[in-house]
Amino acid sequence: MTEPSPTEAAADPRPAGLSRRRLLGALGAGTAGVLAAGAAGGVIGRATADDAPAAAGPAPTDAVPFHGEHQAGIVTPAQDRLHFVALDVTTDDREELAQLLRDWTAAARRMTAGQDAGPDGAVGGSEWAPPDDTGEAIGLPASGLTLTVGFGPTLFTTADGRDRFGLAARRPAPLVELPAFPGDQIDPAISGGDLCIQACANDPQVAVHAVRNLVRIGAGVVSVRWSQLGFGRTSSTSTAQATPRNLFGFKDGTDNLKAENGSALDRFVWVGDGDADWLRGGSYLVTRRIRMLVEPWDSSPLREQELTIGRAKGSGAPLGQRAEFDPVDFTKQVDGEFAVPETSHVFLAHPTNSGTAILRRGYSFVDGTDGLGRLDAGLFFIAFQKDPETGFVQVQRNLRLDAMNEYVRHTSSAVFACPPGVRDDADWWGRALLEG
């Protein structure tokens, strides 16, 4: 809605005053209304009067409650480590799938509480049977572990149109494969998947242990399609957290949606009425493995880096402002130039100009070397939103002219519908979908 048309953009990649005013002028109407308030009185990522007070975060070793209205691991203050895994279902038996989700729920309930995956544990069962826990987390605390499950489009209808579990009619309309974007270099082998598990914890051994045990429990029913480890969360998801830095060396996520933004979360993150009933209280998860070309970035001047991002590298302040949380001022000029360039990442990604907001929860990664003498490093981008089309897709389309595109390549892509939280001991992930 607020984008220049492709024709305008091609003719004038950095439109000056008029276009910018036109962008800002659009803010009075439609979805941009709430965002305009954000731009005037603060930013969307900061708590406002109608928000819940910021809770004191748990200690890094504490357990995060598993039961709740929403799944943990979405607005939970982002932990430091990630193990994300996408899986394909190898059975055609709907009841086997349902039983797996029951078994996974039981194991997740235990492991997020800091217990072994099964009741016998790593060493408590028969010595002539395989243990019901793999043991590498013995003695480690819960470490803030959250496990978040999602269902991919192919669980409902396979690529060749087959309704293997009788779920095609229950596919939520927004759960479709993401469109291709200009510049995409997507590798299908590390994209998509019938199911996903996002494991976050403050100890990588705890996150890896959880995924490994869920995969073990799923033997014969699911097969790992791809997996990704991450470290150094690249977005705060709570006002109680300091903003971390990504591998470009910049603070990342200053204006992210946060756990304390109650009304904005209902508006932009949680599925409500008007979508599939079984998904109410859930959210859509988009992942993008974004390779960052750190070598050319590291050889570019500081000023170019800052103009590319739109923030000062040291303080994280929007260009033209003084402090990190100062509002981005799109009208401010310095020496006759707009302080925040219209091709900067902050300009284009900011809710004011993208016309929407998403909850980002990404992690940095280094996956060794690319065979050409360069580190294979970047950002494993994770975003939660009420609808992928008005969330990630809308933001990403608005980044078409992003100056940062020169330094990044999207190499994997996936989308999942994450069901609501597990309510109690009798409930399980996806129950409303598979029993409904």
Place this chain on the structure above:
Amino acid sequence: MTEPSPTEAAADPRPAGLSRRRLLGALGAGTAGVLAAGAAGGVIGRATADDAPAAAGPAPTDAVPFHGEHQAGIVTPAQDRLHFVALDVTTDDREELAQLLRDWTAAARRMTAGQDAGPDGAVGGSEWAPPDDTGEAIGLPASGLTLTVGFGPTLFTTADGRDRFGLAARRPAPLVELPAFPGDQIDPAISGGDLCIQACANDPQVAVHAVRNLVRIGAGVVSVRWSQLGFGRTSSTSTAQATPRNLFGFKDGTDNLKAENGSALDRFVWVGDGDADWLRGGSYLVTRRIRMLVEPWDSSPLREQELTIGRAKGSGAPLGQRAEFDPVDFTKQVDGEFAVPETSHVFLAHPTNSGTAILRRGYSFVDGTDGLGRLDAGLFFIAFQKDPETGFVQVQRNLRLDAMNEYVRHTSSAVFACPPGVRDDADWWGRALLEG
């Protein structure tokens, strides 16, 4: 010396009483003498009367001193995270190589103290020049960062016999490529290298930042050959540390050499007289990427796992004993069977039977998925020793019949000579080699 011959082994993979007594009977002579004392009065990994008292470990955020007789990162209490990188030198100019090592030393001296890589830092220089630090560690403490450098055989003589830097005559005799071992599945693309940097820290962002900045400084002189991230150190290297668990769920490194074993370190780890002068006070580093087949492991019974390792999974006690640090008793029988099977990993790897000792300093890894629905996970094995032939090679040869071989595959291999420590501000890594 203490191994059964291949013929004996093939005929009787689990020799009973006689062979075992023969093994133990050999302990009175030669290098095994010191080890026999270990087996009788304790184990090689525990402090004995002639050892230095255990120092209180630094806090996880503290700096580790960079200057010293030995490089840090060898007997330094093992930090929690690893970024290891092997590089090839792309110049033929010896002075460019020397200048790189000077520049690396200066940057390492700064970064291990918790400072930016260069004096201007990430944001303090000219805004029209690339920063001399990449910025992602701004605000993070030193986090126990150590940087340890090594020189591969190919730095001295290339595979085709060329003496590109005039160093061939200075190659230490023990610095030769490792031999092939039965069962090896080595991928040359992730093996070897002219140089290596081992970065260990208690924050992965700090370790990655250090490697990335050293690679940036080396642009045009070196190229990254391969790199490996690791987490969850799998060996204690100090008596002050609890023994961690590897991805088989077992405590690993109970009997490892430790920082407090002063006399054993001189005997087994540090290069002394009789090797290249420039290497005195240094050590040889061997790396092996060991894929662990966790899926078959996880489906094997607890008892089989324990017989494979030779320890109890819960306590870590040697089989037949009660507590983790009880000595391994190779003579103890339970129900007419030796408690510790002769094909168990502990039996074969133990100093008593391998006739030597190494300082292990490995890390767990998960590198995604192998394309067959399995986690690509395992142990990135790192060992330091006075001589690879009487260190890792001797131990590994003794593992030929190790029952654990069924569950592991070695997929990369490398060996490096690590020079002694940098003594002061005027010294630099490899100075005695390149100026000598």
